[in-house]
Amino acid sequence: MTTTAQPAMPHEVTYLEAISEALDEEMARDERVFLMGEDIGPYGGAFRITEGFQKKYGEWRVLDTPLSESGFVGAAIGAAMMGMRPVVEMQFADFISCAFDQITEVAAKNHYRWGAVVPMVIRAPFGGGVHGGPFHSECPEGWFFHSPGLKLVAPSTPYDAKGLLKAAIRDPNPVIYFEHKFLYRRLKAVLPTEDYIVPIGKAEVKRVGRDVSVITYGAMVHLALEAADLLAKEGIDLEVVDLRTLIPIDKDTIFESVRKTSKAIMLHEDNKTGGIGAEIAALLAEECFDCLDGPILRIAAPDTPVPFSTPLEEFFLPKVGDVVAAARKLAAY
């Protein structure tokens, strides 16, 4: 799909197309924005998000790189410091491990250390459920959750995908943008015609409920919403908080929800130990302890790599039933 810079009328797009539109519109709006990555040029990227972009913006704004994640992330940092707005694509989020050092030691710390502004975005297609196995399904957000200086976002809808990517590109800091591969072509929505952003740092209550708060992000938002529908039938009213931004954490929205429901479930696809759910649970146990009326439950993948074979991966990924069971337990608490 080749997008024009500003869509003329309301139109339905997939999550993937929303990402593509955000890139296209930002490139048209701001000539400092340019793209780097493997196979993003004539090929349009492994997921075809930049298809047609090189024709439209030229070889120097849609740059195929050698196979070297550390090298091109480092290059993005340098270009960003010179006033550009690079957006780099990891072919799969999993390969971000190769650029870990540049991200955590250089990009994250430059502003703190000597005031250099590093406005750049790393797009990281992440997550399982796509038969990718241990190296094409990872949720690496936990690795970066712990490196002051980075912002992390993870949209769950086409609307948020577009708005958060635009916000990330306009942000003066390094932002890792986790886009969930499972959602690419599974979600569609009609987006506004006018330019909009989804502000970084704001969670959103995706479903208002009274009884139990599920705090989640990415593909798991939809699992939570499904569970909410099932639970509604038995009179349990789930509130679904979509973090959208992982760092900085929107404590206000989370706390407000849990103050209302007194019950909290952390839900993520990432491994349980050391996941983002742990931090949110810890924040609640520290700052909202008195409002809690039951244990803080966590639903997450077990502490293993993502297995390949279908029965293994199905077992590994959190399921609607897990959310239902946890909510029932808390509701009865």
Place this chain on the structure above:
Amino acid sequence: MTTTAQPAMPHEVTYLEAISEALDEEMARDERVFLMGEDIGPYGGAFRITEGFQKKYGEWRVLDTPLSESGFVGAAIGAAMMGMRPVVEMQFADFISCAFDQITEVAAKNHYRWGAVVPMVIRAPFGGGVHGGPFHSECPEGWFFHSPGLKLVAPSTPYDAKGLLKAAIRDPNPVIYFEHKFLYRRLKAVLPTEDYIVPIGKAEVKRVGRDVSVITYGAMVHLALEAADLLAKEGIDLEVVDLRTLIPIDKDTIFESVRKTSKAIMLHEDNKTGGIGAEIAALLAEECFDCLDGPILRIAAPDTPVPFSTPLEEFFLPKVGDVVAAARKLAAY
């Protein structure tokens, strides 16, 4: 200092010497054990832990590597799979970011994926308080807390330093051994003459107390013990749990302590957000909720890189007063 393979009589050693002894004794005991790292040969390593080793064990068991953390960690993985027991030294833990990909993607996952056994140890001199600034003071344990397949240990005393390093070397899995630079020459203890290990996976109550549990590791154990002395004078009886092993987590010891005290403080030198304290707090909030009689407090470094200048670093690091204040608050809860 050149150690002999088995010390002949009880003797006092520093934390640093304890590490050195463990390496020496394991090398003497098991010829599969060998060392790799930068400047560990004739020079004896940046902290002189392997001084005299190359003379004793030869150039091929005490190997100076090129300046390439990813390369020599990868090499350790290969050698381990061929039946060796490599121990690699990071000159400073901070540089482990350069080997992140090898550790998380190769070392951590090989056994799960195809049954390959990777018995290796990465020694990582970590922590602040040594005027090292943002690149020589880091606590990188949080990054690896989230990679199933790795074990992480962090001793706080000479006894544990020796025993845990021996256990790590004998373990059939990749183990990251976080040795705290601040403790190197500040602690001394008389160690047993006979061979011993400190089992991986076992926390230790370093001070038995009744009122509040402080759960901590590394250099912060001593901060907690200091706070305990102060608090004892005002009748607050602190229990200090030293995790010693960060992964796998010894839930039994932690839970037992908090079941007794009903009050818990997480204390670490690492940045607060996404630190190990978050996971322990989350475990408590999930599995020990009913025994909690107050919020779970966290004392940790703020979410910034480690600053260089003394007043900044002092501000940054957790202080005895922080523990005292938190314990008072909980005791009065």
Place this chain on the structure above:
Amino acid sequence: MDVAEMVNDIKRADLLQMYYYLRLTRTLEDRITALYRQGRIMGGVYTSNGMEAIAVGYASALERDDIIAPYHRDMGAFLIRGITPGEVIAQYLGKRTCPTKGKDGNVHMGDLKRGVIGFVSHLADNLPVATGAALAFKIRGESRVVVTNTGDGGTSRGDFHEALNFAAVRKLPVVFFCNNNQYAYSTPLHLQMAIRDVVERAKAYGMPGEIVDGNDMAAVYMAAQRAIRRARAGEGPTFIECKTMRMHGHSEHDSAKYVPSELLEEWKKRDPILKAEQLLTRLGYADEIVFREVGERVKKEVEAGLEFAEQSPLPKGPEALEGVFATDDEVKP
């Protein structure tokens, strides 16, 4: 050096066996491709179509105790090391009878008992690992050798550099093959590196390098033999660039429109199986009848393999939890 003459030194049986493996590879991968098109395979399918001679050539030159660390276009090497067509298909189908028991997919097969280090998606990650395996042999004074392979794209990664440098400094018994098939996914060689021959890279390490016709199994075999002999004699590593062409898309979902069709036509004429048949005919070692027999034999073997794989059980969900850590009984104490 006249390849045509030297070929007389290769035993007839060896050449015939290589031919057999070329055919087995082709037939097996074609079958897997067909299964993929029928939607019976989850995940990606990467084949060595048109490049079979490289893996077949190098793996044929090894002794039983040697080790390979293959990459994703080395099917022939897996087969020669004894991984059966049935296991390969089982791996693609995620069955419990494959080398990873369903934990990992496609060409990520590893089995140390058969001397195969499992492939890691992250390209070039296994080069330091291969170097480390060679280091173990060197330390123990064994005369074993490691052969590894990478694509042209993989040579751009830092781990390539760190591995080759370390291997050269320590004169380790490892041979680095490079499959230069002129593309890395959609990225042509000139956007990957500013040199025409990948072998130029070897100079940076003071490592001998040579170029061979990657479509000529005998040429690859002889080059491998020379390099392996050097390695075994303690003379250190060698870099061997195999010129070839990727004849399919990067993976089976890629139509590879970015490859000029003339290029494919030209290389079609140099098909490694065709070349092998011409050689065998010229040497009088085999004729059309033999070729047909081999064709029938491999077809039967592949069909038998398919049957084995299809009848193999899938793993059960909870097996996903197994094997994160190795246990003591898996290693000698």
Place this chain on the structure above:
Amino acid sequence: MDVAEMVNDIKRADLLQMYYYLRLTRTLEDRITALYRQGRIMGGVYTSNGMEAIAVGYASALERDDIIAPYHRDMGAFLIRGITPGEVIAQYLGKRTCPTKGKDGNVHMGDLKRGVIGFVSHLADNLPVATGAALAFKIRGESRVVVTNTGDGGTSRGDFHEALNFAAVRKLPVVFFCNNNQYAYSTPLHLQMAIRDVVERAKAYGMPGEIVDGNDMAAVYMAAQRAIRRARAGEGPTFIECKTMRMHGHSEHDSAKYVPSELLEEWKKRDPILKAEQLLTRLGYADEIVFREVGERVKKEVEAGLEFAEQSPLPKGPEALEGVFATDDEVKP
């Protein structure tokens, strides 16, 4: 090419200015070393003693709008870009008036307004960054150039490889200097690489390379000029190996016993200041009187700098919390 003749093309004023910077560097670093020995400096002290001509030479060849990404033995380059001796000492003392406001120490100074990219401890990390800065210039069609430097040890890291490769493929306006002082900490060149001249590395990237006498400021300057001219003309990157010798320990706490004393004696005769004085005398541009005057001038400047630094305030503790994230007003919208 006769260096001795070409030197006539360099303006007298330029040579005298370089000489001044050699002296300023030496005097400043000697002063810092003395402060270190008095225990007045926390953290490490890394000097360019005996290697001053490299940074002075390359930085003198640049235009105002060009950018440098220096490494830890490039004091002369910092000074030439306008960082004052006072700021340098303030940085070592952790004062608020230094380029990092006390957040970082020693040579980790960065200031984009003066065209200096801040050094990162992790060696070679700034090479991809320098490449990226050059990429920004190329994309925008500016004629600016980036010069960066690395030690011989730093060339072993993967980021070196990825940076040089990318720069060469895209013909970016960046010049890669290498300070080959024959050691990386205690590791001699032959354990770092299996080549005698680091410049061999350039061949792997199809990049022109040359060797210069790193102790000859004029030779370095002219080589830099040639490479910068090429870069500015769009002809791509150059690699320049400067042969030199580290005359002190790795840092001031290292007595460097591992360096043969004959080597030091030999290189002492080639001291860059001595060489510069011989040159200036031979050309009739200066004499003993001038040398003495310059010596007095730099001494005064350094003492004034020390006074400035000592009188500068330390940062206040809570400033540790500032600057993790950049704010919108720091960038153009």
